[in-house]
Amino acid sequence: MDFTLDEAQREIAGLAADVLAREIDFGRPPGPGGYDEQVWRALAKAGLLNLAVPAELGGDGLGLAEVAVLLTELGRAAAPVPSLTLAFGLLPLAALGTPEQRAWLLPEIASGDALVTAAPHEPSAPLATRPETRAVAESGRWRLTGVKTNVPFAAAATRVLVPAGTGVFLVDPRAEGVTVAGTTLRLDGVVVDEADQLGGADALEVLRRYAMAGMLALGDGALAGALDLTTRHVAQRHQFGRPLATFQAVAQQIADVYVASRTVHLAALSAVWRLHTGRDPQPDLDVAAYWLAEEAPPALATCHHLHGGLGVDISYPLHRYYAQIKELSACLSS
Template identity: 60%
Template structure:
């Protein structure tokens, strides 16, 4: 495996970094990402995109994490653009993707059910009724559900599973705002006999490959975003302990401080390697499930511990809301919850060797 970025990927990462460090206001940063074409990388050429894939999209997510900019890039790209580009019909792609690329609309995904993160056999059901579908069930932790143009909703159908495009304001949909660490919009979505047309069912309804593809893109995006987030927190903390003096010398020169910052470095580099391995295999069309599970476990188990060390090394400054460290910590906590938490990810790893 060669994880060296090619010229296109390096240019994407550099451009995203410049945009995000120039525009500190989230709304302006989001508009700048769209105007620079970074939200259109995976769109097909006929829709004004570059026809690129998951490897290039995750370059953007990593830089969003590194800057800790609170924009809906993960939702738009990992939960919207990538799965629709792969699974959507030509009509669905033409209807939904240009709006996401322009920054004017979002598509999100409802991947979790009560006590069942990233559920593979949903309790939510879809029943064929008079040439359409009727969906019933409950989804939790759905990002940007209230403002999304559509929600990708996995549901069990007769003989398998399907992924449906649901209007969040359709009759039978209830949206209940829920809290998270970062304060970004999130809802519990209730579905009570919601009617969905046949044309709003993504391809491959029976084999379960659609829901598996949706999960793979979600995990790859989460790992890439967390990779950048932890790297950004490490940079921030390294700069702090290198410049803050105590007893007449920089904090970084104290052995205990040096050991703790080294622990954060090890966690950051390991998450980076795990994320890059998973994305590389996914982009190459190889079986990436094991690598994604490893990256998700490291995210859930080790990234929050590393951020706790960053807080410790900052002292009281770390909890000041005018200082950026809290954005990194809250982002990592939300991502760890999104992938299911440590126990859930450990169960997934156990299935690999069971």
């Protein structure tokens, strides 16, 4: 197998890096949705939110492999945008949505006018394979009851993909019976129509796998970004008249971070490749999730250590990578 990016994927990575380098301003406060809407709009204008939208809806008709390239660049830049909604919402909606659902939501996502996220996590059960959230059929409708945790950008979302019972449903986070508190979504007898259910008997598993692959790609980029930042720091910072990078102990520690980053990168690429090509991805998804959950947090701790006091300064970007890795690791450690 060859994981070398093809020409289109290299162009996506380069374009994303250019847009993010030009648009990101960490001094700019987040918008009402809790993210930098200017950066998100710039990504949409560049066509990067359109990658997985089918050609008949005006998109590029690409898939997970290309979206994963974008997610890796978003992680590398610690971009303050709703990155995971691409894997939690766009990809499963493109794969499972009815023609009406796709025609309504996918162009809106591509333009940056709508966010669709998902709620695959439940209390003490990240990426739950058998959701405790109930879906009870009632007079041609469904009534949903349960609690979802770690729902990215739930309050800003147009719709949330909610696994419940044996299906996945599109839920309006502003509907009666829905309570959003931070990233927790509570459903108290929320009524949804049959038209709000996504198709496919394997909808739960498809959503779960896309969510895993997206988190892995984003985490791969975040760890690589932290490594790049730390490598530049130890090359430029001097002690006793010499760059920190020339000290043997420092070189060994940064090498350990490099090994962890490359291992996560290879594992994530393999998992994404298998899912993208229709092979059974679960063993590779599980291996990559293990490596990210077990190796990335200690690697970030080493990066903090090598930065000294600068690493915990909120005006310095390292804490953004740490926060992202901590959140992703918690969700992948099931």
